[in-house]
Amino acid sequence: MKKGDKSKKLLYLAYDQGLEHGPIEFNDKNVDPAFILKIAKRGKYNGVIFQKGIAEKYKKEIKRSKVPLIIKLNGKTNLYMGEPIARQLCTVKEALHLGAIAVGYTIYLGSAYESEMMQEFEKIEREAHENRINVIAWIYPRGKSIKGRKEGELMAYAARTALELGADIVKLKYNGNPKDLRWTVKTAGKTKVVVAGGIKMREKEFLKEVKDIMGSGAAGIAVGRNVWQNPNPFEVTKKIRNIVFG
């Protein structure tokens, strides 16, 4: 991806929910990372997002599929309680070794541990850029401090934080308001905005949301559950592609 080129559209397939939410979200088919790779390959996704463990264990399948690999460098389970923090679990060096074309890292904006995550992110970013790979910042406002703050404002704050920190791409959650997202994209400057898919919704509603997201100037989406929980992941991918690249 050319730095600062906001015109290139992006479609990523996220599959780190096994760690973040647990296998409760999977069925007999989508529990298998090899099936996810099939969706990503056939759907010509710009990248599939895995944690290090899956990237290691399915190295052969990933290589064979030729799907660009993005490794999420930090994470946590949803059993953890307290102020949100996700620490680094994989290094940039390991990700490069596994063939990653980009790395991702979550910062819980507003958390009592925000500064720790920002500092870890900064080190990762420096190493990634030295090695000429992109860094995607998942920026999710969370924790006690954000209570009472407007979602739209926080979304724009997340985007601006990503720009200030030097992320190439920011992945954030959409508040459902296209006007707020338009402003968010502006605040991100040369950092590209991709929107997370969120909890599984009716296909029609989800596609409408993707239209709004793209209409607001976002670079694309990084979707998980709304694709691999869909009974027809290949079909819904085609529809999403038509909106994102169409």
Ligand code: FBP
């Ligand atoms: P979905 O499209 O399934 O929502 O995935 C996007 C994502 O950012 C994943 O990468 C991650 O596992 C999950 O959402 C985290 O969601 P949350 O922190 O809200 O539980």
